[in-house]
Amino acid sequence: MPESIWFREDARPRRPRLSRERIVTAAVGLLDAEGVTGFSMRALAARLQAGTMSLYEYVRSKEDVLDLALDEVFSEIGEPSADGTWREILTGHLTRSRAVMRRHPWMPALIATRPLLGPNALAGSRAVYGALAREGLRPPELTAAIGTLSSYLYGFVASENTWWATVRTPAADAELRARVTDHLLAHEAELGHQARVDDADFDTHFLLGLNLILDGIAARLPEDTP
Amino acid sequence: MPESIWFREDARPRRPRLSRERIVTAAVGLLDAEGVTGFSMRALAARLQAGTMSLYEYVRSKEDVLDLALDEVFSEIGEPSADGTWREILTGHLTRSRAVMRRHPWMPALIATRPLLGPNALAGSRAVYGALAREGLRPPELTAAIGTLSSYLYGFVASENTWWATVRTPAADAELRARVTDHLLAHEAELGHQARVDDADFDTHFLLGLNLILDGIAARLPEDTP
DNA sequence: ACGGATTTCCGTACAGTGCACGGAAGGAGG
DNA sequence: CCTCCTTCCGTGCACTGTACGGAAATCCGT
Numbered sequence: 001m002p003e004s005i006w007f008r009e010d011a012r013p014r015r016p017r018l019s020r021e022r023i024v025t026a027a028v029g030l031l032d033a034e035g036v037t038g039f040s041m042r043a044l045a046a047r048l049q050a051g052t053m054s055l056y057e058y059v060r061s062k063e064d065v066l067d068l069a070l071d072e073v074f075s076e077i078g079e080p081s082a083d084g085t086w087r088e089i090l091t092g093h094l095t096r097s098r099a100v101m102r103r104h105p106w107m108p109a110l111i112a113t114r115p116l117l118g119p120n121a122l123a124g125s126r127a128v129y130g131a132l133a134r135e136g137l138r139p140p141e142l143t144a145a146i147g148t149l150s151s152y153l154y155g156f157v158a159s160e161n162t163w164w165a166t167v168r169t170p171a172a173d174a175e176l177r178a179r180v181t182d183h184l185l186a187h188e189a190e191l192g193h194q195a196r197v198d199d200a201d202f203d204t205h206f207l208l209g210l211n212l213i214l215d216g217i218a219a220r221l222p223e224d225t226p
Numbered sequence: 227m228p229e230s231i232w233f234r235e236d237a238r239p240r241r242p243r244l245s246r247e248r249i250v251t252a253a254v255g256l257l258d259a260e261g262v263t264g265f266s267m268r269a270l271a272a273r274l275q276a277g278t279m280s281l282y283e284y285v286r287s288k289e290d291v292l293d294l295a296l297d298e299v300f301s302e303i304g305e306p307s308a309d310g311t312w313r314e315i316l317t318g319h320l321t322r323s324r325a326v327m328r329r330h331p332w333m334p335a336l337i338a339t340r341p342l343l344g345p346n347a348l349a350g351s352r353a354v355y356g357a358l359a360r361e362g363l364r365p366p367e368l369t370a371a372i373g374t375l376s377s378y379l380y381g382f383v384a385s386e387n388t389w390w391a392t393v394r395t396p397a398a399d400a401e402l403r404a405r406v407t408d409h410l411l412a413h414e415a416e417l418g419h420q421a422r423v424d425d426a427d428f429d430t431h432f433l434l435g436l437n438l439i440l441d442g443i444a445a446r447l448p449e450d451t452p
Numbered sequence: 453a454c455g456g457a458t459t460t461c462c463g464t465a466c467a468g469t470g471c472a473c474g475g476a477a478g479g480a481g482g
Numbered sequence: 483c484c485t486c487c488t489t490c491c492g493t494g495c496a497c498t499g500t501a502c503g504g505a506a507a508t509c510c511g512t
Contacts, residue, residue, distance in 0.1 A: 016460065041499065051462035053500075062499065112338040112384045115392045144434035151381030151435070152374060158338045159377065166341045208370035209377070212442030219441055242489065267470065277491035279471080288470065 018050055020058045020068070027069040028104070036106045041065075063114070070110045071118025076100045080127045086135050087214055093128065094153055094210060101157040105165070108158035125150065136222040145217045152213060160202050244276055246284045246294070253295040254330070262332045267291075289340070296336050297344025302326045306353045312361050313440055319354065320379055320436060327383040331391070334384035351376065362448040371443045378439060386428050 026047050031039055041062055045052040059065050077100050080093040101107045116122075128146055137145060252273050257265055267288055271278040285291050303326050306319040327333045342348075354372055363371060 018460085040497085042497085045462095053463080053502095054461050056500070057460065109335070109338045112335045113388065115388045116385075140430065140434060144431045145438065147382065147385075147431055148378060148435035148438050151385065152378050153381070154384070155377030155379070155381035156373065158380070159342070159373075162339065162341045166343075204366065205370045205373055208366060209374035212371065212374050212446070213439055214442075215445055216438030216441040220438075244489085266468085268468085271491095279473095279492080280490050282471070283489065 018048065018054055018058060022048065023055060023058055023065065024068045024072050027065050028072055031069060031106045032104060036066075036109050039066075039106075066110055067114055067118065070107065070114065070116075071120045073100060073104045073107065074116075074118060074120035074124060076103075077120075077124055079123075080131055086131055087218075089131050090128065090149065090214065091207075091210060093124075093131075094149065095206075097124075097153055098157055098206060101153075102161070105161040108154060108161060111154055112158070132217070137217070137220065141220050145213075145220070148213055148216075152209060156206055156209065160206075244274065244280055244284060248274065249281060249284055249291065250294045250298050253291050254298055257295060257332045258330060262292075262335050265292075265332075292336055293340055293344065296333065296340065296342075297346045299326060299330045299333065300342075300344060300346035300350060302329075303346075303350055305349075306357055312357055313444075315357050316354065316375065316440065317433075317436060319350075319357075320375065321432075323350075323379055324383055324432060327379075328387070331387040334380060334387060337380055338384070358443070363443070363446065367446050371439075371446070374439055374442075378435060382432055382435065386432075 023044070027039070027044055030044055030047055034043070041055060042052050044065070045055055048055075055065075059068070077093070077097050080089050084092070116125075125146065128149065129142070132142055132145055249270070253265070253270055256270055256273055260269070267281060268278050270291070271281055274281075281291075285294070303319070303323050306315050310318070342351075351372065354375065355368070358368055358371055
């Protein structure tokens with residue numbers, strides 16, 4: 001019977017099994033699981049139960065996949081909230097950005113290599129731009145303020161991530177950890193302050209540094225806002 | 227004559243052709259010339275006119291070489307000058323740091339991956355620490371200030387470098403460049419400001435952002451200093 | 453209904469990578 | 483002279499990105 005053709009559930013390519021979206025989400029998952037060094041086209045194809053070369057129907061190169069994955073996770077940050085003071089808006093947006101970059105610790109390494117030109121990344125910077133322009137800040141101070149905020153965010157999370165990565169390696173880098181802890185202790189001991197490094201530490205340091213920058217921006221706004 | 231032992235000018239067994247130092251300086255040269263993606267142990271050995279595996283007598287792994295090269299160029303930054311106001315000292319130090327990172331554009335990508343635990347990197351952060359502690363700043367604000375400054379520096383140069391790298395590629399990324407220029411223009415046009423991107427632009431933006439942060443730090447110093 | 457054209461999939465192959473291993477060259481110490 | 487020990491490095495292995503060409507399945511014009 002010729003209709004039996006409808007019952008061959010997966011003989012060969014009826015509808016395309018693969019798609020750009022499926023590849024990108026699989027790439028994000030692989031990067032989360034294995035990091036940037038564990039990422040390979042073969043591993044990505046295996047995760048999709050496809051042949052390696054099948055990916056290249058939808059994607060130009062490995063770099064292409066990485067760019068796509070990077071912009072994909074930028075969308076997780078979302079738009080800044082519409083209400084609140086400008087300080088609250090920016091603090092919330094940067095805090096959420098930091099959370100996303102900690103959830104996907106491979107982001108800083110890619111950002112350092114590839115330009116941020118995906119639609120989601122551009123939309124984010126545009127939103128921050130609007131929040132500050134609404135307060136009356138103008139170029140070049142406006143551009144500098146945005147650059148400072150994003151540079152700070154990105155630099156902070158990068159060192160935060162490599163710190164945790166170093167500390168989590170069991171015993172191979174024990175010597176490195178001892179070295180930096182000694183370094184910190186030498187500093188702190190001079191001033192009688194207890195050295196301790198944990199998540200809460202990074203949280204408060206992030207907010208302290210952010211408020212440093214926000215104070216500097218506030219001093220450049222045309223009139224004072226609470 | 228037993229004294230002849232004192233005239234053996236070279237070290238123990240035989241004068242080694244290779245050395246850790248020679249490998250490190252060759253690695254810096256190779257990274258400057260080819261970038262991090264063009265760096266390979268085979269290319270490094272070729273540059274030293276040696277067999278690939280000879281390197282492994284002096285170096286544990288490729289990662290090891292990269293760590294060594296990174297700390298090597300950190301020494302180019304030098305110590306902060308001893309006199310001047312704290313703002314002048316920090317501005318000078320950060321400006322010199324930025325210059326070194328532009329001279330070796332592969333630095334941000336490595337910093338995003340590996341922890342900064344080489345002796346030269348640690349010495350630099352210690353010097354900045356001292357300059358601010360001398361003004362009376364104490365932890366946790368002191369630690370936050372240092373982290374903010376280095377995060378800013380590193381994030382700024384990273385985006386600066388990828389920007390130039392993108393722009394310099396002849397025509398392949400012309401579309402990307404057009405996209406970001408459109409983006410900038412859309413912003414600037416809203417406010418009637420001319421968009422232009424060149425070296426001087428990055429210089430002034432770097433100093434604007436730096437002064438933003440320094441103002442924030444100044445507000446936290448115990449008593450006012452000019 | 454049939455014969456191409458097109459789309460999807462992927463096996464094979466090639467040039468490149470980091471590095472483990474084992475061996476050769478040659479001076480040093482006995 | 484023999485032996486050890488340091489430096490050097492050729493070979494090999496598992497792995498990478500991707501160019502190429504072919505096979506299978508669907509679509510389309512007739």
